[in-house]
């Protein structure tokens with residue numbers, strides 16, 4: 586009897602499923618707006634110059650590909666700790682730890698497994714909607730996952746609903762917050778709202794887990810750390826998952842970090858020992874090559890400055906594409922206001938396209954988006970912008986009576 590005879594066939598990953606369909610499509614004008622990656626003007630994942638130079642430096646040094654320590658390369662952890670918390674981080678060092686992880690996903694899972702040890706009966710609250718892997722990841726770690734209200738049909742944050750839900754939670758519950766560039770909506774909390782959330786969470790003894798996968802893509806590295814800073818200054822314990830996948834275009838190198846701010850200096854060593862146990866028994870040690878690239882860039886001021894410039898170029902290109910799409914749609918569909926696309930932040934836009942409209946885009950134009958209407962604005966470029974804007978306008982115009990805008 587095979588142990589696999591009764592294994593349930595699970596549905597395909599929704600995002601990866603779209604990419605498979607896109608690859609199989611032979612239409613020359615096809616556009617994949619379903620992806621979660623930044624593409625350059627040429628439609629490709631960029632190799633940043635700072636990364637290329639760091640790799641050349643590693644080659645010159647003949648850096649071997651040995652194992653990294655269980656918690657990662659020390660220089661990486663220290664530089665990334667400064668990046669996450671800023672160079673001024675009063676009294677944080679003695680109770681804070683930063684551990685190299687396998688991308689943002691690996692950091693989230695390390696944190697989730699740690700919290701299963703510290704708060705085994707807690708529930709995890711994610712935003713409604715959220716990155717589709719949040720629910721799956723925290724469920725796989727053994728948690729019951731629930732959602733707090735986040736997004737309203739009018740395109741704004743349901744702040745009253747969010748506060749109302751958090752205000753009922755008992756101490757010890759875990760709340761996952763997107764530090765910036767909310768995925769999938771592109772709609773972020775404002776500084777005042779962050780302040781109220783932090784105060785409420787401190788008062789109720791809730792555990793914040795800040796997912797920082799897009800730091801640098803909204804307003805810049807420093808500005809995008811605002812929410813993390815706020816929690817750091819409050820003194821309350823919290824966790825941060827950090828990713829370099831997007832900000833350094835190092836997707837496949839799997840570089841990220843889990844940062845934990847514990848409650849006191851005495852808690853630091855036990856927590857670090859638990860995180861190392863989890864890492865050791867899951868993947869043993871993180872990626873040497875990716876970690877070395879990041880440590881080289883952050884350890885060499887010239888390369889760091891180059892990275893900041895390249896990040897600014899990516900950020901500005903996304904903003905130009907947002908403006909380009911909104912302007913074209915405003916012109917083609919007078920009477921409707923698409924300026925929300927400009928105000929949303931990061932790589933994604935909750936476009937408001939219904940599932941039927943998304944299907945029409947796919948069938949008539951080979952333009953691929955998520956069923957939720959999420960489009961990746963970072964996959965637009967000067968060559969496909971007109972085509973995409975005209976396609977969206979046509980689909981919406983033709984079907985106005987059928988109300989294809991959800």
Ligand SMILES: Cc1ncc(COP(=O)(O)O)c(C=O)c1O
Pocket residue numbers: 621687688689690691716763768796798828829830831836840841
């Ligand atoms: C909100 C959010 N968190 C985490 C991640 C995971 O990042 P990584 O690819 O580094 O694992 C992503 C990636 O899309 C994301 O959107």
